[in-house]
Amino acid sequence: MSALVLISVLGVVLLYLGLFGNRGLLAPVGIVGLLAAFVFFAADWQLENALFAGLVQFDTYARSFSMVLIVVTVLLFLFGIDYYAKVRENVAEQYALMLFSLIGGLLITSFSNLIVLFLGIEILSIPLYILAGGKRDSFRSGEAAFKYFVQGSFASGFLLLGLALLYGSTASFDLPAIEAHAASIGTGTDMLFLLGLFFTIAGVAFKVAAVPFHFWSPDVYEGAPTLVTAFMSTVVKTAAFAAFYRFIGHMQLPEAVHTMLILMTVCTLFLGNIVALRQTQFKRLMAYSSIAHTGFLLLAFLGFDARTPDVLFYYLGTYALATVGLFIVLTLAKRAAKGDEHIHIFRGLFRSNPWLAIVTMLLLLSLAGIPLTAGFVAKYRVFVLSLANGYLLTTAFAVVMALVGIYYYVIVIREAFTPGERGLQLVVAPLNWLVISLCGIAVVALGVMPGLLRM
Amino acid sequence: MEQGIITAIRVVPLEHYLVLSFLLFSIGVAGVVFRRNTIIILMCLELMFNSVNLLLTAFSAYHSDPRAQVFVFFIMLVAAAEVTVGLAILVMMKRNVDSVDVNQLNRLKG
Numbered sequence: 242m243s244a245l246v247l248i249s250v251l252g253v254v255l256l257y258l259g260l261f262g263n264r265g266l267l268a269p270v271g272i273v274g275l276l277a278a279f280v281f282f283a284a285d286w287q288l289e290n291a292l293f294a295g296l297v298q299f300d301t302y303a304r305s306f307s308m309v310l311i312v313v314t315v316l317l318f319l320f321g322i323d324y325y326a327k328v329r330e331n332v333a334e335q336y337a338l339m340l341f342s343l344i345g346g347l348l349i350t351s352f353s354n355l356i357v358l359f360l361g362i363e364i365l366s367i368p369l370y371i372l373a374g375g376k377r378d379s380f381r382s383g384e385a386a387f388k389y390f391v392q393g394s395f396a397s398g399f400l401l402l403g404l405a406l407l408y409g410s411t412a413s414f415d416l417p418a419i420e421a422h423a424a425s426i427g428t429g430t431d432m433l434f435l436l437g438l439f440f441t442i443a444g445v446a447f448k449v450a451a452v453p454f455h456f457w458s459p460d461v462y463e464g465a466p467t468l469v470t471a472f473m474s475t476v477v478k479t480a481a482f483a484a485f486y487r488f489i490g491h492m493q494l495p496e497a498v499h500t501m502l503i504l505m506t507v508c509t510l511f512l513g514n515i516v517a518l519r520q521t522q523f524k525r526l527m528a529y530s531s532i533a534h535t536g537f538l539l540l541a542f543l544g545f546d547a548r549t550p551d552v553l554f555y556y557l558g559t560y561a562l563a564t565v566g567l568f569i570v571l572t573l574a575k576r577a578a579k580g581d582e583h584i585h586i587f588r589g590l591f592r593s594n595p596w597l598a599i600v601t602m603l604l605l606l607s608l609a610g611i612p613l614t615a616g617f618v619a620k621y622r623v624f625v626l627s628l629a630n631g632y633l634l635t636t637a638f639a640v641v642m643a644l645v646g647i648y649y650y651v652i653v654i655r656e657a658f659t660p661g662e663r664g665l666q667l668v669v670a671p672l673n674w675l676v677i678s679l680c681g682i683a684v685v686a687l688g689v690m691p692g693l694l695r696m
Numbered sequence: 697m698e699q700g701i702i703t704a705i706r707v708v709p710l711e712h713y714l715v716l717s718f719l720l721f722s723i724g725v726a727g728v729v730f731r732r733n734t735i736i737i738l739m740c741l742e743l744m745f746n747s748v749n750l751l752l753t754a755f756s757a758y759h760s761d762p763r764a765q766v767f768v769f770f771i772m773l774v775a776a777a778e779v780t781v782g783l784a785i786l787v788m789m790k791r792n793v794d795s796v797d798v799n800q801l802n803r804l805k806g
Contacts (some may be wrong), residue, residue: 281755323767325751349722350747356763356766356767356770357770357771359767359774360770360774363774363777363778367774367778369779369781370781370785371781371784371785374785374788379805380792380793381803381804383785383788383792384789384801384803384804385804386785386788387734387785387786387789387798387801388801388804390778390781390782391728391734391737391782391798393779394741395725395728395741395744396747397745397774397778398721398724398725398744398745401744401748401771402744402747403719403720403743403750404767405748405752405755406751407765408752408755408767409714409751409755409759412761413763414763414764414767460804461803463804474783497758599752611765621724630772665802686771689793
């Protein structure tokens with residue numbers, strides 16, 4: 242409770258700071274506030290904590306995910322100091338909107354009532370629609386904002402329809418009551434309930450960009466400002482997956498829904514990895530890579546045993562770290578290339594900045610899932626989990642797709658290690674250097690000692 | 697008074713509300729998918745939300761449970777917030793391309 246209030250107030254404080262022109266204070270105040278919220282979560286670790294008359298349950302699961310969300314937001318704020326250094330107006334609003342969006346993320350990782358699920362998703366999304374259009378004069382930013390808005394609201398409509406049908410079938414919005422109803426149906430059919438589940442899952446799947454609800458993601462990733470893209474692919478994805486698992490993790494799913502999940506997993510794995518092969522723009526590549534990772538995460542869902550939350554947690558945490566680092570490197574290279582986002586811009590990185598090139602390589606290898614990096618352990622755990630639950634063919638397919646995926650990450654690494662015609666002129670602010678290095682070291686450390694990141 | 701409204705709602709069978717809501721929802725979906733004018737798209741999104749409101753109210757009356765009606769208020773609130781943001785984005789788009797046709801939005805591809 243205290244953390245939720247703290248972050249909300251923090252957003253308002255940042256708006257006031259911006260109003261009175263204290264631009265230098267924005268990020269530091271935001272970071273201090275977020276760290277305080279982190280301590281609030283860490284301090285009452287083991288307490289069952291029901292808020293708002295039981296609508297929200299901050300159990301261990303919710304707390305762990307909340308802490309990851311906050312840490313990633315802190316990293317992005319550290320990046321923001323340099324990112325917004327040249328921007329003259331509306332900086333405070335951007336920070337504040339990110340905080341408000343984070344609140345939505347915290348709510349959907351901890352909901353135990355479907356009303357909160359809907360409200361959380363909307364609180365998460367509505368600031369993002371604005372953030373995606375953050376560059377007011379840029380056509381691409383506007384287009385991204387509009388596409389995200391229309392498709393996001395469209396998905397919200399389906400989510401709502403799903404929730405209404407679930408309510409019609411169970412006469413309750415409480416998650417435990419709905420789980421009890423699902424168990425009581427057993428092998429029988431309840432059309433209303435089934436449709437409700439379908440539409441609700443479709444609404445949530447949109448947020449995690451699972452095929453066939455992924456159409457927004459490449460366009461929005463490309464058009465939105467890089468910091469916002471990083472926010473979407475880390476904080477939003479983590480929160481949405483936490484919510485997704487919280488919704489269906491303890492539910493006895495009807496056979497049809499289960500089949501739909503398997504189909505969704507296979508399609509997501511296939512499309513994400515295959516389409517990523519022919520991307521040349523780095524942000525689009527990251528968008529398809531993000532879809533591919535959604536596929537691997539969905540694979541962990543199919544099992545539904547006691548280890549799933551841990552596997553998800555580790556995967557999402559390490560994925561977020563690698564992604565944040567890469568987007569910072571992209572911003573630096575993009576500046577040096579005067580706004581170009583083609584993967585050529587990394588050419589000559591090793592010559593001009595060896596350490597940065599090595600860290601970039603580590604981050605990419607982690608996303609690809611090469612041993613000794615965290616990404617490998619994450620993928621390995623997912624595969625073990627789904628094998629243990631008897632999804633032999635699906636797992637085999639996922640392994641093949643993981644191998645295909647290595648290709649498009651290695652292409653970027655090759656660019657970074659190819660000497661360019663002229664030297665790459667990178668200006669690296671100390672804070673950015675620190676965050677990138679931190680991400681790189683963390684990815685290796687977590688890969689060697691996976692026990693460090695657990696719920 | 698209150699009981700009167702609930703009896704009045706229950707005069708019509710639940711299935712009719714379901715069909716009506718689905719119909720309205722489908723009109724909304726079709727509008728978002730097929731219309732090219734962004735203002736119409738916004739209106740159709742509203743239609744989708746409000747058809748769900750209708751459905752929730754009907755369920756609420758049939759289950760004799762007020763919680764869904766409270767949810768309807770939340771949905772109205774969220775819909776208002778969304779339209780505010782949507783219109784702002786629309787104004788930004790109008791300023792950039794001087795049109796409200798979605799076909800103008802085609803520069804992000806790959």
